[in-house]
Amino acid sequence: MHEIVAIALQDSVVLDLGIPHQVFGTARGAAGEELYRVRIASVDGAPIRTTAGFDAAVADGLEIVDEADTVIVLPGREARTGPIDPRVRRAVLGARDRGARIMAICTGAFVLAELGLLDGRRATTYWMRSAEFEERFPLVRLEPDVLYVDDGILTSAGVAAGLDLCLHVVRSDHGMTVANDVARRLVMPPIRFGGQSQYIERPRPADEGDRFSELLEWARAHLASDLSLPRLARRAALSERTLARRFRERTGSSPGAWLAAERLDRARELLESTDLTVKEIAAASGLGSAANLRSRFSQRFGLAPGDYRRSFRPAPLSA
Known part of the structure; x- marks a missing residue:
């Protein structure tokens, strides 16, 4: 222990x-x-x-x-x-x-x-x-x-x-x-990357905060689809500039950086919990190609996807 x-x-x-x-x-x-x-x-x-x-x-x-x-x-x-x-x-x-x-x-x-x-x-x-x-x-x-x-x-x-x-x-x-x-x-978020901001710089109205939280949950459920800034802004009924500002205030990062972190997080989860190939995981997480997944994953976590799976996937319970 x-x-x-x-x-x-x-x-x-x-x-x-x-x-x-x-x-x-x-x-x-x-x-x-x-x-x-x-x-x-x-x-x-x-x-x-x-x-x-x-x-x-x-x-x-x-x-x-x-x-x-x-x-x-x-x-x-x-x-x-x-x-x-x-x-x-x-x-x-x-x-x-x-x-x-x-x-x-x-x-x-x-x-x-x-x-x-x-x-x-x-x-x-x-x-x-x-x-x-x-x-x-x-x-x-x-x-x-x-x-x-x-x-x-x-x-x-x-x-x-x-x-x-x-x-x-x-x-x-x-x-x-x-x-x-x-x-x-x-009862806490499963992951907040270290680079997120320590504190929120501006207060936000409750209804706007709820709408933003709903947008994040929707985006997490649709990581494999087109999540460009224009589409996210339309979904949130906000201008692109306002949405980018909300992202910075609420998450401490830009929409693109937040989305990249979420997609890598999903890829890591799938490596641990499924037998999907790297190519299939790349598609399911919205990272596109297997080559892109391997490059981004290694850069972020210091391990190739296959090495990560071998190191961190739970071993099956013995009978």
């Missing part, structure tokens, strides 16, 4: 403390087996102050970090303002040196940056703290507007983006079938 240890620091947000267990703790394999064990550690196993006005009891100290396959630094005021406890420093750097996966949620990225682990890497953190982060850590290639970044070391924006990051890890470890099941349990 994959061992995950989340390091909790003082003055934590209660929701953040529960994110790793809510995602990884609910992940199940094809036979219903648990895929991860999640534990929370603090310095000396001491209780953690929370910003909600009560303390959270923690059963383990930092010694359990030595057993972890993945180490997650959770956010908190101590994470951002420091100083970093030498025992936390030793635990995180020791985990890195022995090859454990290192992650941070929200302002936990401040700890990783202070330790020099993010120098020269892309990273993100909570957008309200991005200016402070950039000033303190100029060697980090901060991307302040995205949900999460996976650049060898993984970082996320605030609160809900931590869920997205953890779900991204489940998807990378075990494929979309397992990740989608976790998302259903949590």
